[in-house]
Amino acid sequence: MGYMLQVLIGILIVAAIAMVVVLLYQRRCSTKLKELSAGLSQVNTDNLAKQLDKSRLDTLMGESLKRFTELRDRYDHQLVPTLTKARKQVEAIKNNLHGSALFSVGRELSVLQDETDAVIGQYKSLTQQLASLSQAVDQQMAAVSSLRTKYNQFGRLLDEKGFQYGKSKDELKDRLVQLEKKYEHFSDIVRKGDHDAAAELLQDLQSQTHDFEELMKDIPTLYRPLYAEFPDQLKELKKGYEDLSQQHYCFTEDDIDKQVDEMEKQRTDALEQLTKLNLGVVKRTNKELADQIDHLYDVMQQELDAKPHVLKAAPKLKKHLAHAKKQNEELLNELEHLSISYTLNNNELVNTRELNEQLKTIQEDVDEIEGALKDQTAIYSEIWQQQQDHEQHLTEIEEEQKKINDGVANLSTDEKRARQALQRFITSIRTTKRRVEEMNLPGIPKDYMDYFFVVSDEISKLSHAMNQSQINMEDITKQLLIVQDDLENLHDKTDNLRDSAALTERLIQYANRLSGNDQKIEDAIQASQKQFNQHQYSESLQTIGTALEEAEPGSFKRLEQEYYSETKN
Secondary structure (H helix, E strand, O other), X not given: OHHHHHHHHHHHXXXXXXXXXXXXXXXXXXXXXXHHHHHXXXXXXXXXXXXXXXXXXXXXXXXXXXXXXXXXXXXXXXXXHHHHHHHHHHHHHHHHOOOOOHHHHXXXXXXXXXXXXXXXXXXXXXXXXXXXXXXXXXXXXXXXXXXHHHXXXXXXXXXXXXXXXXXXXXXXXXXXXXXXXXXXHHHHHHHHOOHHHHHHHHHHHHXXXXXXXHHHXXXXXXXXXXXXXXXXXXXXXXXXXXXXXXXXXXXXXXXXXXXXXXXXXXXXXXXXXXXXXXXHHHHHHHHHHHHHHHHHHHHHHHHHHHHHHHHHHHHHHHHHHHHHHHHHHHHHXXXXXXXXXXXOOOOHHHHHHHHHXXXXXXXXXXXXXXXXXXXXXXXXXXXXXXXXXXXXHHHHHHHHHHHHHHHHOOHHHHHHHHHHHHXXXXXXXHHHHHHHHHOOOOOOOHHHHHHHHHHHHHHHHXXXXXXXXXXOHHHHHHHHHXXXXXXXXXXXXXXXXXXXXXXXXXXXXXXXXXXXXXXXXXXXXXXXXXXXXXXXXXXXXXXXXXXXXXXXXXXXXXXXXXXXXXXXX
């Protein structure tokens, strides 16, 4: 009994699980079926049927008709049958979900998925191609209207403002006629419904219309200067050139009248090219003419502007030149005079003569300018530039003259000072000699005598240089500096000689007081006296000073200070 109960419970559990599995499978299939059914319901065959109504066949022809027929055929023989079959399949699957064929529903849903995808793909393709066809029709119908409006505007503009186009108007009207013929052909194709052919025509027609519109916009701006501006400017240039030539103006360009005639020919040629609608050539010519006209205005204006400057500057330049020449002549005379007595070391004469040559060149130019002004052949702009250059050059020459003059201006003063210095040096060395003699020394150290004679020889050499018929102040100045330094050194050596000898004698006298009790002092006195007698005064001072410092510390320093204090007083 217990065993049978367990079996029964097991069967019930399996049955329950099977029931749950069936319910879950049934729910999943139902959800998928609803999803596919919703996708099919989005296919609006009624709207497509209206767009593909056979009544539209009468409005189409050519490639457009062929395209429309293909779309209608795909609708009738592909989309509608496939859609009908798919909808029937939906109903069949609904029935099977609750019947014995439940477990075949999965395979049927897979087939339905493929059919639904095919239906939606066909529907989208048909919808897009029909929209493209409709859009092309709308664009072409809009173009028929807009192009007609543009051509009417072009025609009115040529009639009402044809004066802005000159003779180009005739060619523009001819081109407009050709455009309108192409437009009528395009409109006829659109009306007949061959929209594919019309699309090709429209692209070409719009391009040509755009080009024509650019012509209508550009020609007035090109025609206006050729017809209304350049002629007056060229006449003004020609008359201005004639008037200024009669007033004896000359120009940097000799053939202005011929240039004006050539520009007039360029202008008429450009008008002819404009008549033929060759706008590229006309644009280049207009720019060249405008630039050349401005250039010739500048050429003549610069002469008008330069003339008053030239007339005002001419006497000033002449006066400036005369002053520079006079100054250079005076400087040259002064240098030649100085060169007799002095050596000129910096090429002053050569440089001044070079300045004189530069002044001669400027004088030649000034003479030419005066001649041109007198003969009325002057090109004022060029002369004005020359005058400014010459003024600058003369200023530079005068600066160089001043530099040269400043360099030699103090030669005589420097010579006087040099002679005074020489006399002081001679007096000083004689005084030094007497000082040494008055020391009454047993003799003079050789190194001192050698230095004394060196300084004496330097003074003699300086005196010899100063007594030449032509003296070199630069060299003399160098010698003065050398003698000055060496003479000061000689004074220092003389002071050292005097101080060493006098201090030695004073220290020996002091040491004699200590010698009775100190043999070292006695020996030092003897050694120091010997060095003194051999004219070694510095060494003699060192010997006795060292001995005293050992015997009586501080004595040497004290005696030395006493000596210098007495000497100073």
